[in-house]
Amino acid sequence: MRSSVSAAAIAAVLSLAAIVPAGAASKAQVKRGEYLVNGPVACGNCHTPRGADMAPIKDKAFAGGFPFNDPGFMTYSANITPDKETGIGSWTDAEIIHAIREGADKDGRIIFPPMPVPTYNNMSDEDVKAIVAYLRTLKPVHNVVPDPKYAIPQQTMPPATVKKSPPQSDKVAYGGYIVNALAHCFECHTSPGANGVPDFKNGLGAGGFLIALGPGMSVATPNITSDPDTGLGKWSDTDIKKALTEGISPTGGHLSPPMPYSNFKNMTDSDVEAVIAYLRTVPPIKNKVERTDFQKKAFP
Ligand code: HEC
Ligand code: HEC
Known part of the structure; x- marks a missing residue:
């Protein structure tokens, strides 16, 4: 039956509309x-x-x-x-x-x-x-x-x-939405072009972007593409999850700000899994990024 919306359902919607003021x-x-x-x-x-x-x-x-x-x-x-x-x-x-x-x-x-x-x-x-x-x-x-x-x-x-x-049941699509619409991973993790701004066309996720936290406090963002040697290609899902939610990386020790792990730790397991599923689809780019001396010293 198509016209199956019951009178009771309509009444319920109307009474809801009555108690929730418009815009609230x-x-x-x-x-x-x-x-x-x-x-x-x-x-x-x-x-x-x-x-x-x-x-x-x-x-x-x-x-x-x-x-x-x-x-x-x-x-x-x-x-x-x-x-x-x-x-x-x-x-x-x-x-x-x-x-x-x-x-x-x-x-x-x-x-x-x-x-x-x-x-x-x-x-x-x-x-x-x-x-x-x-x-x-x-x-x-x-x-x-x-x-x-x-x-x-x-x-x-x-x-x-x-x-x-996108529906949360589609892990890669929803993970892509988190990365590209909410968590702005690539605005930090993309390599800079000649003009110093992130080059989304040629360096998406490949890192090496320098962020200054203060004088003498520069941090370089790592490569998070799926490249096996210079990116996350060889990392297990658990390795990536630990970096995202605890700020600990198997290669870089304690991660420095502004990597937002103290916020990402509040993400649901299913959202973290979606991000990881999507990251696996990011095309590999070979780009070895060295952590700065400040990063190594202040966040060993
Ligand atoms: C990477 C850093 C950064 C992030 C992340 C960020 N903002 Fe901002 N936001 C800024 C800066 C810097 C300004 C001030 C820019 C200016 O005045 O020209 C600003 C300005 C604003 C303003 C304008 C307010 C005003 O008085 O002019 C709003 C609203 C705002 N942000 C909301 C948000 C919300 C909500 C989020 C999360 C969804 C967010 N921002 C995430 C850096 C950020
Ligand atoms: C505001 C900038 C910023 C944002 C947003 C950000 N990151 Fe980071 N991220 C960093 C910095 C800086 C580091 C390096 C910290 C260090 O080495 O001390 C890092 C480190 C990492 C690492 C560890 C890599 C390694 O080789 O050690 C991973 C994985 C990572 N980020 C993934 C992500 C993902 C996925 C997102 C989005 C969900 C994200 N990041 C959002 C700045 C950011």
Whole structure:
């Protein structure tokens, strides 16, 4: 029977509509947002400032101010708590969604790099809405963040078009979604081209990108392609899982920030397995990356 929607089901939907006001987030949405933000998406990896020891400052969670000192720009992560004056408490949902997926603030100013907006451009409507629902529940923290300076030209992003994420039952597709729409692995792990920015065409996942945590504190990202000699080709699933969730690698010892393992450790086993299944499909590129002296010394 096709027209099998029962009167009872319709009544149930109507009564739900009556108790959940339009625009209000459901509990399930907030829970999904909490999982994404503190797990695979790791917004706090940039938006929570760190002390001199690089540990996140707990009572300033998501309050911004972490500096990104790059030859091309000097920016500070924004305060994304609901504080009305210094955070995003007065922004509408649509304005926050636009900032995350299309990279412009409510006045139209472009806010990236380094925020991985090209990755978030692939984020689904349901996931970005869940993230906003969770951000609304954070403790407001009053924290003024300095203005950014960009020396490089900034690109604009096309409108985001992904409505639904792929089904979690399709491990490789869902793992690809986590990597390319949420966890921005490649924005850190891709080799730089001649202009110093990640070369997604020729160096996808091949590492060697230098990230400065501070003066004299540069870290080089490893090769995470499936190349057997210089990438992850010979690593077992357990080896990769340990690196992602515990920050321990069979070749590199303790992994340094900004590898977001303290967020990735909150990922479900099934999401970690999906990421690994997808990584196995990333074409091998031979590129041997040496850890910097700082990496070896500070995170042996
Ligand atoms: C790699 C670092 C990085 C990551 C990861 C990141 N951001 Fe950002 N974000 C920034 C920086 C830096 C700025 C400030 C840029 C500027 O002012 O030009 C910013 C700005 C913003 C803004 C604009 C706020 C304002 O007041 O202008 C919002 C909203 C935002 N981020 C939300 C998020 C959310 C939500 C996530 C996770 C889904 C996230 N960001 C992940 C670095 C990051
Ligand atoms: C913000 C940048 C950043 C992001 C995002 C990131 N990584 Fe990393 N990752 C690093 C850095 C830096 C290291 C090296 C740390 C060290 O050696 O001390 C690293 C190390 C690793 C290692 C260990 C490799 C080795 O040879 O020791 C693996 C595996 C890895 N990352 C996979 C991933 C995957 C998969 C994702 C996405 C789910 C990801 N990373 C996201 C920066 C990042």
